[in-house]
Amino acid sequence: PGLAGKSNALNLGEFRLAADPSASKKISQFCVRLEAKQKLRLNYGVTERQLLKYVRIARRTRGSTGQVPLQLLEMRLDNVIFQLGMAPTIPAARQLVSHRHILVNHRIVDIPSYRRKPRDIITIRNRPTSCNASKDESLKGDEVPDHLTLSLSETSEPTGLVKHMVNRESVNLDINELLVVEYYSRKA
Template identity: 35%
Template structure:
């Protein structure tokens, strides 16, 4: 399995992202060098695709599959693409406040700590549906990280399409996300144009 080992802060600098977008609280101490180099249209489209891939932790082959699926769905392809990425179980675990970053959420899912509708799900790329209930497995609730989440009152607020209850270490999908509720700084139309070349 391919693994992206580029340091997160370095990638944030290269893509012009705030580290908070990917859940990192610390800032880079390096100065950003300003260049007056003109970026081509293709370069801008490629950067938007790389941003989306980096934020959601998806590699090229899988990202392309999401695009192909989004293309066949009714509605706007770019919005469908972001909607599919938002519905990944690792992203949902992050959004309902059970993890501090999407990478941590992916690891939590991989290790079998998450139940969807009472059944263990350890595939981070699995898509959730409306009505799905996401909970932490009973045997995992005694772990320090989950105890801390259950006891803390300042949890990450979930978007409107999700219902979160950090005290009970659970959440549910009330509906599919709309573009206005997806707060990542990506121009999805540029990604569609890139793949349409």
């Protein structure tokens, strides 16, 4: 998870060429689309079925078909917790949610794929086990995206607020989302 800051990762085409130097140097369009889909899927830690569901939702809604799945993935609860810095990784955020340590609008939510809406308040439960689960050096709030705010106070638990829906400019992921939609054009 978190491919946004990694620049030295090999893409699928480079890996294929490095494995077999006698192979043709031309990378097929299918390989390019597959690479974009895998990059998106692995960055957010979702399954193939979940990503296909988000693409199908994007086809039914108004707006850019490529940007809607990105918005849906960015507004997942596990991703919001990761971006707020309440967890060091997306799988750790998913574990916090599934172990019932997270409150959304003062209610326990234990579904990592729960979709966040603007003006939602996200807090950590006020229990000793919940506090221990989130006490980490990741709770600094270094790079919180524009659509989120994090308030840290000494007396209470860290609180995150979803200000508005995410836009494409604030997503720090180098990917062409239309390639993902084109990949799923046969299935959806």
